[in-house]
Amino acid sequence: xxxxxxxxxxxxxxxxxxxxxxxxxxxxxxxxxxxxxxxxxxxxxxxxxxxxxxxxxxxxxxxxxxxxxxxxxxxxxxxxxxxxxxxxxxxxxxxxxxxxxxxxxxxxxxxxxxxxxxxxxxxxxxxxxxxxxxxxxxxxxxxxxxxxxxxxxxxxxxxxxxxxxxxxxxxxx
Numbered sequence: 001x002x003x004x005x006x007x008x009x010x011x012x013x014x015x016x017x018x019x020x021x022x023x024x025x026x027x028x029x030x031x032x033x034x035x036x037x038x039x040x041x042x043x044x045x046x047x048x049x050x051x052x053x054x055x056x057x058x059x060x061x062x063x064x065x066x067x068x069x070x071x072x073x074x075x076x077x078x079x080x081x082x083x084x085x086x087x088x089x090x091x092x093x094x095x096x097x098x099x100x101x102x103x104x105x106x107x108x109x110x111x112x113x114x115x116x117x118x119x120x121x122x123x124x125x126x127x128x129x130x131x132x133x134x135x136x137x138x139x140x141x142x143x144x145x146x147x148x149x150x151x152x153x154x155x156x157x158x159x160x161x162x163x164x165x166x167x168x169x170x171x172x173x
Contacts, residue, residue: 006041006086007101009033015077016065021056022077024064024085033092034064040085042068049083100155108162110135113153118164119143133162145170 010024026034035057042049052068059065071077095101102124110118110133122142123134133152135143145151145164154163 005089007089007092007103008084008086009037009040010064010085012080012083012085013063014081015074018074019067020071020073020077021065021067022071022080023060024066026062026064031059031064033087034066036093037087037091040068040087042080042083042085044080044083049080100157104157105133105155105162107160108155108157109160110162110164113163113165118166121162135164143170 007028009028010026013023013025015021016023024034034054037054039051039053041051050070052070054066055069056067057064068080071080089101092101105121105124108121110121112118117138119135119137121133122136125132125134125144129146131147133145133147135145137143143166145166151164151167151170152162153165155161156163
């Protein structure tokens with residue numbers, strides 16, 4: 001299975017109670033996904049811990065509380081602290097127009113609308129207002145572009161390119 005076939009949806013923060021439940025910080029924008037997927041793959045520091053069915057899902061503030069198959073006590077849950085939860089891309093469901101998985105945006109070639117090479121997408125920062133693309137420019141500098149229509153003109157995953165307009169004031173110095 002290719003690396004991009006797995007999508008991270010959460011990180012275990014700590015055990016919850018004595019029956020093996022874990023608190024999870026969601027890294028997905030759809031927290032209902034936990035109830036819909038049925039099972040997750042767990043990894044701890046790049047070590048695969050296996051596939052676990054999701055037996056129950058509860059929501060508490062900005063966290064999700066999961067009961068995973070085979071995790072039946074606090075000690076087993078404690079061993080999952082900082083484990084990452086992944087699903088297969090096929091479990092994610094369809095995306096809306098203009099939505100992309102973060103992993104598909106990383107390393108995209110960034111080009112201005114006139115065809116000038118700008119750089120490469122290095123990271124995507126989540127902010128309250130909108131995501132911000134971290135672009136490593138051709139000369140090695142960092143450029144931050146907000147994910148707004150005035151800046152991000154087109155994303156073409158098939159050609160691996162993001163077309164942008166760098167608005168005045170956003171240029172690197």
